[in-house]
Amino acid sequence: MKFTKMHGCGNDYIYVNGDKEKILDEKKPEIVRRLSDRHFGIGGDGVIFINPSREADFEMEMYNMDGSRAEMCGNGIRCVGKYVYDKGLTNKTEISVVSCGKTKYLTLFPENGLIGSVRVNMGSPILKASEIPVIADGEEVIGERIEVDEKIYQMTCVSMGNPHAVIFMDEVSQLPLEKIGPLFENHVRFPNRTNTEFVKVLDRENVQMRVWERGTGETLACGTGACAVSVACILNGLTKEQVAVKLLGGTLQIQWDRKENLIYMTGPAVTVFEGEIF
Numbered sequence: 001m002k003f004t005k006m007h008g009c010g011n012d013y014i015y016v017n018g019d020k021e022k023i024l025d026e027k028k029p030e031i032v033r034r035l036s037d038r039h040f041g042i043g044g045d046g047v048i049f050i051n052p053s054r055e056a057d058f059e060m061e062m063y064n065m066d067g068s069r070a071e072m073c074g075n076g077i078r079c080v081g082k083y084v085y086d087k088g089l090t091n092k093t094e095i096s097v098v099s100c101g102k103t104k105y106l107t108l109f110p111e112n113g114l115i116g117s118v119r120v121n122m123g124s125p126i127l128k129a130s131e132i133p134v135i136a137d138g139e140e141v142i143g144e145r146i147e148v149d150e151k152i153y154q155m156t157c158v159s160m161g162n163p164h165a166v167i168f169m170d171e172v173s174q175l176p177l178e179k180i181g182p183l184f185e186n187h188v189r190f191p192n193r194t195n196t197e198f199v200k201v202l203d204r205e206n207v208q209m210r211v212w213e214r215g216t217g218e219t220l221a222c223g224t225g226a227c228a229v230s231v232a233c234i235l236n237g238l239t240k241e242q243v244a245v246k247l248l249g250g251t252l253q254i255q256w257d258r259k260e261n262l263i264y265m266t267g268p269a270v271t272v273f274e275g276e277i278f
């Protein structure tokens, strides 16, 4: 099977042309686990299949390292845009990509004939607790307390198609993520589990975050997570509507256009290598 290894801010996935590599859907979770293994496979945070689509220019079918399917992937969709342009599957620089029935609109920025960065209209944030989903007393979860491992955290929940718990901290560099990450991910209040972002607000335009991703663990970056963090910061009055989100693997520029209620994410997409696995 041919594949392309790409990353967005160090959030690395294995990209497969689903039109050429025919794999049975029921086999995908096991194959994803094998390919993602960083010792016995190719190694990656998961696998993304790029498929033809009737609803959009292309379909993104995204799987986490544990074989679970996710509704959206911000770093992944930027790399999908780069993949289809660089490989000549499209010559457009404005394209649409559908994932789990939701279509996103991308602007591709060529540099010397190849795509260097991508701007994605990530749609509107979902704040309704029942749609995230998160079990809550009220309609939304904004600045609420949650107890994990006998510690109280302040949580704001946002969905970008996938669930996010945003936790504000004074410091994020010394977090025991291996311990508390899984406790948030599998917390009883999240029926579909959750991604969890730990964020330190640096000033009104810059934040620093780390993330424990549902189905993968700590990653160097999370695009939907950076969007969720920006929404949470703005809702809590902590930043302006344009935020530079500093992640371990790089920086993403996020803008929440409140009039249109649309989130724009801009960031890099990088091809590392091509290969064939037997």
Ligand SMILES: N[C@H](CCC[C@H](N)C(=O)O)C(=O)O
Residues within 6 Å of the ligand: 011, 064, 069, 070, 071, 072, 073, 074, 075, 076, 162, 163, 195, 213, 214, 215, 216, 219, 221, 222, 223, 224, 225
């Ligand atoms: N782990 C996420 C999917 C990948 C999201 C992240 N890698 C991104 O860039 O948005 C989930 O299960 O919802």
